[in-house]
Amino acid sequence: TGHCWGYGKQDGPSSWYENYPVAQGNRQSPIDITPHQAVHEPSLGPIVLSYDQCTSINISNNGHSVVVEFDDSDNRSVIEGGPLDNPYRLKQFHFHWGGKGSNGSEHTIDGIGYASELHLVHWNAVKYKTFGEAATAPDGLAVLGIFLETGDDHRWLHMITDTLYMVKYKGSITDFKGFNPKCLLPSSLHYWTYLGSLTTPPLHETVTWIILKEPITVSEKQLGKFRMLLFSGEDEDERMRMENNFRPPQPLKGRKVRSSN
Ligand SMILES: Cc1ccn(O)c(=O)c1
Numbered sequence: 001t002g003h004c005w006g007y008g009k010q011d012g013p014s015s016w017y018e019n020y021p022v023a024q025g026n027r028q029s030p031i032d033i034t035p036h037q038a039v040h041e042p043s044l045g046p047i048v049l050s051y052d053q054c055t056s057i058n059i060s061n062n063g064h065s066v067v068v069e070f071d072d073s074d075n076r077s078v079i080e081g082g083p084l085d086n087p088y089r090l091k092q093f094h095f096h097w098g099g100k101g102s103n104g105s106e107h108t109i110d111g112i113g114y115a116s117e118l119h120l121v122h123w124n125a126v127k128y129k130t131f132g133e134a135a136t137a138p139d140g141l142a143v144l145g146i147f148l149e150t151g152d153d154h155r156w157l158h159m160i161t162d163t164l165y166m167v168k169y170k171g172s173i174t175d176f177k178g179f180n181p182k183c184l185l186p187s188s189l190h191y192w193t194y195l196g197s198l199t200t201p202p203l204h205e206t207v208t209w210i211i212l213k214e215p216i217t218v219s220e221k222q223l224g225k226f227r228m229l230l231f232s233g234e235d236e237d238e239r240m241r242m243e244n245n246f247r248p249p250q251p252l253k254g255r256k257v258r259s260s261n
């Protein structure tokens with residue numbers, strides 16, 4: 001009964017609570033991060049990304065974003081360390097972005113957004129048997145968030161933007177093998193971390209967020225290719241450009257944001 005939700009006037013973030021009451025919960029995401037109020041904890045170690053054996057499988061348009069899925073049948077690509085008590089297995093990554101010239105990140109920093117935000121979604125395969133089970137457990141998911149700012153071309157992002165024409169319509173999917181997302185990481189892995197939720201329905205409050213402080217740079221031209229994707233399917237007569245697919249910041253409700261050094 002996955003109700004249809006979206007980012008439009010009628011079905012957008014301000015109406016999600018009607019079908020997903022947890023939207024008004026106490027650990028919703030994204031949030032506005034105020035670096036000066038983040039608690040610096042020396043006990044928070046570095047995050048460790050082991051993506052070398054990762055195997056991407058496909059890239060698809062799910063009607064909300066463009067998603068690259070990975071083979072998560074073993075612990076070949078994991079995130080660990082930092083606030084995490086276990087290694088979490090890479091399942092997929094996707095993006096959120098704005099319209100031409102407007103920002104589209106989900107998290108903001110002192111009220112300022114970035115052009116886009118990349119989410120690498122991982123699940124706790126030590127404690128849970130499937131992604132679905134982990135997605136409903138408070139310590140089930142870990143999402144690594146990376147901000148994208150506009151500037152020069154990103155050297156490797158073309159590998160993704162060059163395939164977007166093949167997944168223009170909702171429900172389209174195509175092979176996408178051999179892509180290693182470590183090429184999308186900034187040079188520093190310094191981060192903020194807090195306990196939050198999925199930023200799309202069902203908005204489960206099951207995500208340990210790890211947001212990298214350093215953005216990566218992509219060009220306006222590369223970002224523009226994301227905007228040629230459509231929310232709508234090939235058979236629908238109204239063509240709705242996929243843009244502004246971000247949820248705005250949610251109340252902090254007393255949560256602490258911690259900072260690595
Ligand atoms: C699992 C999941 C689904 C949607 N989004 O936006 C996320 O960041 C994570």
Ligand SMILES: [Zn+2]
Nearest residue numbers: 094096119199
């Ligand atoms: Zn996301």
